[in-house]
Amino acid sequence: MPVKVVEDWLNACSGCEISILNIGDPLLDLLPNLEFVHMTALVDHKFYGQLGEKPVTEMEIPEATVGIVSGGVRNEEQKHELEQIRKHVKVLIALGSCATYGGIPAHANMWKNDEVFEKINRHCSSTTPAPDQQDLNVPPWIPTCTAVDEVVNVDIRIPGCPPHPDWIVEALTAVLNGQTSWSLPERSVCDTCPVIREQKSGGGAVKRCFENLEFNPEEGLDKMRCINEQGVLCLGPVTLAGCAGKSGVPRCIQARTPCRGCFGPIRKGARPMVDMMGSLTSVGLDPKTVVDRRAIMNRYIGGHGFLTPLPARPAR
Ligand code: SF4
Ligand code: SF4
Ligand code: SF4
Structure with a gap:
């Protein structure tokens, strides 16, 4: 019986998902044991229902044994998504340094949100000045850019930008063998x-x-x-x-x-x-x-x- 897996990217660049693909041949050995029931890189559930047909107020995260999350948390949507994933999985893996430590995007924490918005969205020479943030059709920022374990409990951390495929295989194999922890x-x-x-x-x-x-x-x-x-x-x-x-x-x-x-x-x-x-x-x-x-x-x-x-x- 394959193990159900939820995989999602939050404040991420998709490099961590490329690292999953970069596992190469050993991925073919792993895949028969895994059933991806949610993977935003393949099907974007978001707040619009699976087929975009209806606005919903809660992310639809299926029950799974393993959750793999790349990226830290920058906005309310990502926070909600992460909390829903944590509710529906038994073992949560933070994949990559953005998920584990905040990563490069957390440099923004050196300034207040208002300062970042003013500087990047209004006064960057390559950008047309944006309207007020509340008038943009995007999820509001949370106060700081956080690592995943600043929002929910994390069982396994696989650091790296990007993480090395060997460690993704090793951590997943440990979980398939019933372990709930793994570390370098x-x-x-x-x-x-x-x-x-x-x-x-x-x-x-x-x-x-x-x-x-x-x-x-x-x-x-x-x-x-x-x-x-x-x-x-x-x-x-x-x-x-x-x-x-x-x-x-x-x-x-x-x-x-x-x-x-x-x-x-x-x-x-x-x-x-x-x-x-x-x-x-x-x-x-x-x-x-x-x-x-x-x-x-x-x-x-x-x-x-x-x-x-x-x-x-x-x-x-
Ligand atoms: S030993 Fe290698 S990794 Fe360490 S500081 Fe020197 S060059 Fe850098
Ligand atoms: S040497 Fe390794 S740990 Fe250090 S920045 Fe390069 S890839 Fe990352
Ligand atoms: S850890 Fe690196 S590769 Fe992974 S999402 Fe962050 S920036 Fe991208």
């Missing part, structure tokens, strides 16, 4: 990175991330010097490992670029910005020289109160 081991991107580390740098200011790194493309990564030690910010020390799936080198490091922290903190309760500032100091760099450091060091994790509006500065 608590280790850092640095723990899986093969570069040379000497625990020191040239010291001084942190360089902008688009400055060229020093490496010989003819040589392997085990001959390249640690990116932080080259003076460029790499969030590997404070980021959960796993972006390359079950094997291999962290994906950005493979491309000889710095880790930007897309898998989020190594463990619950960690303070990546504080830890990263300590890590930079330990190799002789001045963390205060990182441009826009609050946003950069919390790039994917703006939910859970990591990014909030700063108090207004007094006029000079």
Whole structure:
């Protein structure tokens, strides 16, 4: 008997759903065991009934064993949708860093909603100024852009932007075997990175991330010097490992670029910005020289109160 699955995207870009497709051949082994009874990427239920024939006041979410949700929560419709999913599924999986931590969209939490609306919807040079938000035919925003577990209980978190298909398979297999929890081991991107580390740098200011790194493309990564030690910010020390799936080198490091922290903190309760500032100091760099450091060091994790509006500065 296949297990019934509800899959939905909230404040999402659909990259997490592409990761489900990217499972590839193992997906063919999984599919006979799964029955998707709701998947917005395929059939958009929304508030208009299954065939768009009637306005309804409640999302029609079927009963299921597993719920998979990508994206965080930005507006009242997504909040309602998520609450309905939670009511109708036994195990809820937050898929991807938007669902797990708020993700990139939660950068908006650095400003009040009114400020975001004014700046983006009215005063962006590429946008025709919008009418008042209440006059737009779109669901109203909730006060902040949140992670899924700020609204409902979550059983399993699969971080990553996007999450690696290996972990989607592993988590789903665990649920098919009757487990109600699954998580990645608590280790850092640095723990899986093969570069040379000497625990020191040239010291001084942190360089902008688009400055060229020093490496010989003819040589392997085990001959390249640690990116932080080259003076460029790499969030590997404070980021959960796993972006390359079950094997291999962290994906950005493979491309000889710095880790930007897309898998989020190594463990619950960690303070990546504080830890990263300590890590930079330990190799002789001045963390205060990182441009826009609050946003950069919390790039994917703006939910859970990591990014909030700063108090207004007094006029000079
Ligand atoms: S985690 Fe990344 S891939 Fe997934 S919805 Fe968010 S932005 Fe898209
Ligand atoms: S800081 Fe970056 S380059 Fe250095 S070991 Fe960690 S992940 Fe690798
Ligand atoms: S190296 Fe860092 S930013 Fe790049 S994919 Fe891995 S966790 Fe994400």
